[in-house]
Amino acid sequence: MTAPNELRLLPWSGSDGKPCYLNTDDKTGYMSRLADNIEAVQLGTAADLLEHASDTLTDQDADLEDLRLLAKELTGSLRDVLRVATSRGHLLAVGKPHRP
Numbered sequence: 583m584t585a586p587n588e589l590r591l592l593p594w595s596g597s598d599g600k601p602c603y604l605n606t607d608d609k610t611g612y613m614s615r616l617a618d619n620i621e622a623v624q625l626g627t628a629a630d631l632l633e634h635a636s637d638t639l640t641d642q643d644a645d646l647e648d649l650r651l652l653a654k655e656l657t658g659s660l661r662d663v664l665r666v667a668t669s670r671g672h673l674l675a676v677g678k679p680h681r682p
Contacts, residue, residue, distance in 0.1 A: 591669035593620045593662065621669075624662040631659050
C-alpha cells in the first residue's frame with residue numbers, strides 16, 4: 583500500500599471541508615481515474631473562466647453584480663486549481679529520487 587507521505591490529495595473536499603486523500607498503489611483504478619477526470623474538468627473550467635474574466639474586465643458596461651459574480655467564480659476556480667497544483671506537485675516530489 584502507499585506510504586503515508588505518498589497519499590494523493592483528491593480534487594474535492596469532504597462534507598466538513600477537510601481535504602480527502604487516496605491511499606492506493608493502483609494509478610489506473612477507479613478512484614484515481616475519477617480524480618484525474620475531475621482535475622481535467624477543473625482545469626478546463628479555469629481556462630474558460632479566465633477568458634470570461636478577460637472579456638468581463640474589458641467590458642465598460644459590466645456592472646458591480648457582474649464583477650461580484652466573476653470574483654466568486656474566480657475564487658472557487660482558483661481554489662480548485664491550487665488543490666490540483668498541490669496534489670500534482672506532491673506527486674512529482676514523491677516520484678523524484680532524493681539527492682544528498
